[in-house]
Amino acid sequence: MGSIKKQGRMSAACWSMAVLAGVLIGASLLNDLLFGGKFYTSPVLLLPALFFAGCLLWCMAREKPSMRKLEFYLCHGGVLLVLIGALMGWGFGQNVNFHIPVDPTAAYGEVQTSSGGLISFGFDISVQSFELERTGSAVSQYRAELRLIGDGTDEVRTMKVNAPVDFEGWRFYLMDYDRDGESYVFLHAKKDPGNRIFAAGLWCVILGTMAMCLRIAPGGVRSRQAVKTCEVHEAHGVQTTARDCAGERRDGKR
Amino acid sequence: MRELEWLAAGLSLAALSCYAAAGVLYIKKKKEAGGAALLGWLFNLGIFVKNSVLNGYAPFASMYQVLGVLALCFLPIGLLLIGRRETDRWLWPFFCFPAAVPLVGTLFMDKQLKWALVPALQSAWFVPHVLSYMLSYCLAAVAFVLTAVSVIKGGKSGDLHGENIRYEDAIYRILQISFPFMTIGLCFGALWADQVWGNFWQWDVKEIWSLITALCYLCYFHWRRVPGGRRTARVWSVLGFASLIVTFLCVNLLPGVEESFHLYA
Numbered sequence: 066m067g068s069i070k071k072q073g074r075m076s077a078a079c080w081s082m083a084v085l086a087g088v089l090i091g092a093s094l095l096n097d098l099l100f101g102g103k104f105y106t107s108p109v110l111l112l113p114a115l116f117f118a119g120c121l122l123w124c125m126a127r128e129k130p131s132m133r134k135l136e137f138y139l140c141h142g143g144v145l146l147v148l149i150g151a152l153m154g155w156g157f158g159q160n161v162n163f164h165i166p167v168d169p170t171a172a173y174g175e176v177q178t179s180s181g182g183l184i185s186f187g188f189d190i191s192v193q194s195f196e197l198e199r200t201g202s203a204v205s206q207y208r209a210e211l212r213l214i215g216d217g218t219d220e221v222r223t224m225k226v227n228a229p230v231d232f233e234g235w236r237f238y239l240m241d242y243d244r245d246g247e248s249y250v251f252l253h254a255k256k257d258p259g260n261r262i263f264a265a266g267l268w269c270v271i272l273g274t275m276a277m278c279l280r281i282a283p284g285g286v287r288s289r290q291a292v293k294t295c296e297v298h299e300a301h302g303v304q305t306t307a308r309d310c311a312g313e314r315r316d317g318k319r
Numbered sequence: 320m321r322e323l324e325w326l327a328a329g330l331s332l333a334a335l336s337c338y339a340a341a342g343v344l345y346i347k348k349k350k351e352a353g354g355a356a357l358l359g360w361l362f363n364l365g366i367f368v369k370n371s372v373l374n375g376y377a378p379f380a381s382m383y384q385v386l387g388v389l390a391l392c393f394l395p396i397g398l399l400l401i402g403r404r405e406t407d408r409w410l411w412p413f414f415c416f417p418a419a420v421p422l423v424g425t426l427f428m429d430k431q432l433k434w435a436l437v438p439a440l441q442s443a444w445f446v447p448h449v450l451s452y453m454l455s456y457c458l459a460a461v462a463f464v465l466t467a468v469s470v471i472k473g474g475k476s477g478d479l480h481g482e483n484i485r486y487e488d489a490i491y492r493i494l495q496i497s498f499p500f501m502t503i504g505l506c507f508g509a510l511w512a513d514q515v516w517g518n519f520w521q522w523d524v525k526e527i528w529s530l531i532t533a534l535c536y537l538c539y540f541h542w543r544r545v546p547g548g549r550r551t552a553r554v555w556s557v558l559g560f561a562s563l564i565v566t567f568l569c570v571n572l573l574p575g576v577e578e579s580f581h582l583y584a
Binding site: 093097105204240264274 | 435436437438439441442495496498499502503506509510513514515516517518519520522524527528530531534535537538541542544545546548555562573574
């Protein structure tokens, strides 16, 4: 009975992933045509994602707790953490793209979003200087000195592409620059309470998947244990699937 | 520069010829097969070294460079997987022939001998992200060729008996090692994206197709555990490889690519 229920969960998991993959393929090809390019920010995407998350929760909840299944919990729980982190960022996060002049005397504490609203940082920022590095005719790197003026703090930090600046919960990214006169730079700022949860989820997925695939892989711990189990079963006359045991034995000897 | 282009073409041609010869020799069970494969790999290594020296960075940036790295991955990973086990020697041609394919591509494409590394790619995530994807792609390619051969040999029935079980086992073992690398590539990409663009996920066309590829292979692993689901699993592994090809090579033909963050040229 338990086995039938497990098969049901596994089938549901298969279908949830198949539906999600199908929706993503369809959206990738028809997003512009049917959704005006806005499918991925529309609630429609939540339906297959919820089906997927529901199956994931069901599988995790019904699995008997055991330390030997740590990798199972890591990789499945990691996906849930990623989804929770994404939802937190979507619900409670703030982010804005803006441009700011390269002028040490101009400090800004709030900026306008694309929808017209104002976002306040709770401190002031200004771009002290901007520098461009070239290799031949190609731009190899660019950097800006960002001054951060908060309550009792006044510091200047260097920001580069791939090296954002963190300050009082906000993270500032150097995105681009004024290609004509280098008089202003484009920044992206975000404050995302789900950021660390999302990142933790990704690491859990990596560790869990590696452990799950490589432990079961030929020569791995579980593979060797399975060979022993088969041998014990056979010695005691317990009926086993001949092919399974042959496979385990073959794999374990590698 | 003209001489360098000839050198690049010569190395590619020599490496792919050796890989193909090694594949044939392995099928004929000749002792020289290992030597031919090693020679091919050394020529391939020559392409890697040339690209590294010319550019001054790990050559994982342009498609020409990446194809050279991809071809380079097959033999070491085959060696790790097969080792000295006589029972697995039959797998060697499945590593040698696919190793030659990316090099055919390098012969006919713009060699872009010197390619400036754009600021977005100057990150510690760059090499691990691309390398893990290359390792996973080369294993997925081997698994796909094994699937294709097993289908041709097994006829339309695809019954899981005798020879087919041997193929089925090998495909599963290979994908079991491919998938963690694919996961690492995907997750490292997301962590890198957060560092460079301020978001783990941009719904970029390349990201979407890499997620589709991972989902297809996940379907393969899960369906394989459903009783009677092995044939469906096999279909998902083929779909996985098809979406991998879209992610790797055809993404530039898809709608929305003009807004992609993954266009660097």
